[in-house]
C-alpha cells in the first residue's frame with residue numbers, strides 16, 4: 001500500500017461531511033482528535049473494513065486509488081491494519097527470541113530477532129532480554145516489543161494507535177520507529193503534544209470529519225515548547241522510577 005483515500009460520507013444527522021477526498025501516505029503520522037462519541041472509532045473501522053458507502057457513515061475508502069470488491073475487502077481487512085491499544089499482553093508460552101523467530105519465518109522476512117529487540121529497547125527504559133518468557137514481560141516491555149514487531153516484522157501497512165503513552169514508553173521513538181518503517185500511523189489522542197507531532201490531524205464532531213488541520217508554523221513553535229516540557233517530564237519520570245530526588 002502506498003496510500004489510502006477517504007471519501008466523505010455523512011454525519012450522524014445525515015449531513016454531508018465537508019472535506020475533500022483525503023489521501024494519506026505510507027510513512028505519515030495522522031492524529032485523530034474529538035470528544036467522546038464524535039466518531040473516532042467509526043472512522044477507524046471504516047478504514048479497516050475498506051467501506052464502500054455501506055457503513056453507517058456512507059464513507060468510501062480507496063486503497064492506492066482502487067475501491068475493492070467485497071471478497072477482496074474481506075481478505076484484506078484482517079491484514080491491512082495493526083492495532084495498538086492501551087492494555088495488551090502476550091499470552092504465548094515462548095521466549096522473546098522464539099516468538100520473534102516464529103513471526104519472522106511466518107512473514108518470510110529477512111531480519112535478525114536481535115535487531116527487533118534492540119529497536120524495542122530504544123522505546124522502553126527496562127531492557128528486554130531475548131531469553132525471557134513473553135508472559136514475564138512488564139506492560140511497558142510488552143508494548144515496546146509489540147511496537148517493534150509491528151514496525152519491523154508485521155506486513156500491515158496501517159497502524160492504529162490508541163494513546164501511546166504508558167509504562168514509560170518513549171512515544172517519540174515509538175512513532176518514529178513505526179513511520180520510519182513506512183507505516184501509515186493513525187493516533188487517537190487527547191494530548192496536544194502528541195497531536196502536534198502529526199503534520200495533519202482530523203477533527204471529529206457528530207460522527208463526521210469536521211476539519212482536516214495541517215499543522216501551522218505557529219503550532220510548530222507550540223510543539224517545540226511542549227516538546228521541551230515533555231523531555232523535562234520524561235527525565236524527571238526516569239529519576240522518579242530510580243528513586244532519586246527530583247532536582
Ligand SMILES: Nc1ncnc2c1ncn2[C@@H]1O[C@H](COP(=O)(O)OP(=O)(O)OP(=O)(O)O)[C@@H](O)[C@H]1O
Pocket residue numbers: 010011012013034035036037038039040041042043056057204206207208
Ligand atoms: N457518521 C455517523 N453516522 C451515524 N452514526 C455514527 C457516525 N459516526 C459514528 N457513529 C456512531 O456513533 C457512536 C459513537 O461513535 P464512536 O464510537 O466512533 O465515537 P468515539 O469518538 O470513538 O467515542 P469514544 O472516544 O468514547 O470511544 C457509535 O455507535 C458509531 O457507530
